Amino acid sequence: MELKFDKYNEFRIKSLFGRYITNESILQLTEIPPYSEAGKSSNNLPIYYLKLGSGPIKILIWSQMHGNESTSTKALFDALSYFLHIDKKHLSDFTLHIIPILNPDGALLYTRENFNKIDLNRDASSLSQNESVVLRDLYDKIKPHYCFNLHDQRSIYSVADTNKPSVLSFLSPASDTNKSETNSRITSMKVISSINKELSSLIKGHMSRYKDDYNPNCVGDTFQSLNTPTLLFESGHFDNDYNRENTRKYMCFALITAITSITTNEYKKIDYSDYYKIPENTTYLSDIFLRNVLINTGIKEYRTNISIMYKEVLDISSNKIKLEPFIDKKGLLKNMFGHFEIDFTNNDGIFKNDDNLLNNLLKNIN
Ligand SMILES: [Zn+2]
Missing domain, CATH: 3.40.630.10 (Zn peptidases)
Structure with a gap:
């Protein structure tokens, strides 16, 4: 052809x-x-x-x-x-x-x-x-x-x-x-x-x-x-x-x-x-994949992987689609990757497992 x-x-x-x-x-x-x-x-x-x-x-x-x-x-x-x-x-x-x-x-x-x-x-x-x-x-x-x-x-x-x-x-x-x-x-x-x-x-x-x-x-x-x-x-x-x-x-x-x-x-x-x-x-991909994030629950500390996805939301005022991140899942998440990835293995920041987790993580990756 x-x-x-x-x-x-x-x-x-x-x-x-x-x-x-x-x-x-x-x-x-x-x-x-x-x-x-x-x-x-x-x-x-x-x-x-x-x-x-x-x-x-x-x-x-x-x-x-x-x-x-x-x-x-x-x-x-x-x-x-x-x-x-x-x-x-x-x-x-x-x-x-x-x-x-x-x-x-x-x-x-x-x-x-x-x-x-x-x-x-x-x-x-x-x-x-x-x-x-x-x-x-x-x-x-x-x-x-x-x-x-x-x-x-x-x-x-x-x-x-x-x-x-x-x-x-x-x-x-x-x-x-x-x-x-x-x-x-x-x-x-x-x-x-x-x-x-x-x-x-x-x-x-x-x-x-x-x-x-x-x-x-x-x-x-x-x-x-x-x-x-x-x-x-x-x-x-x-x-x-x-x-x-x-x-x-x-x-x-x-x-x-x-x-x-x-x-x-x-x-x-x-x-x-x-x-x-x-x-x-x-279906192994997420929008943002964070590896080995150090989490503190108040009782214990552990490292985990976190998959963040974007929700696509129509913004009527601009007629554009906005991407709103949310935590999709946490855990071992074997085989998973991200379109964008960050490895926190050498990052000593401790993240509280609370309502601000997403915002605190995003501050660290921007
Ligand atoms: Zn379709």
């Missing part, structure tokens, strides 16, 4: 930035085709839909089913810009049917769930929510040849038994409890393997795959079980990039690769067993 990743700065949509991406953010874009409305959300916001290309291969793509998972949405727009401005030759091969923000209420509130506090990715069989019905109706109408299900994953995800953050994760969802290797699953596995192959030199060791337990309430599993090859894409965290702008770039490359590989039939040359060679996800 001849992919022009080196032109990323030319086609990246620069007006989309940061974690807070809403209907308003995407309405301002002028670089892409106009939207129509696929339907209304639970709180009556428009669910926008757009189409790119005029070819016979139909790919249905949706993002932000979880409202606070915006990185893949930014990546998706970058990828559309690539096909519109850099590599136009496939526009007559494919038609991309796109819902960039399936859960606009959750996006506005910066929540995973929709306005009714329902996780849309557990609503695929009951279809109790407007958003679920909109997606299912579009699927039934379009009859896509492929589905791309776009998400963000939390910063806890690591790659197998390493301390490497999982920047990108994928899944070819199961279509039944036996995890049968159906044609649809195998096709998805091949496309994911072609992404892994194309990107491995760029983010070596930072790609992983999800476990494939079947859940009929998940949208991906449902479409896979209807024999439409379906791929789950997850944008992860790396280093100090809390805006996930770096991850966005690699997710964009993954989307471009998947669409090009499908369009050119490149993926058909791949042995699907390559999929199983992609390491599985683990």
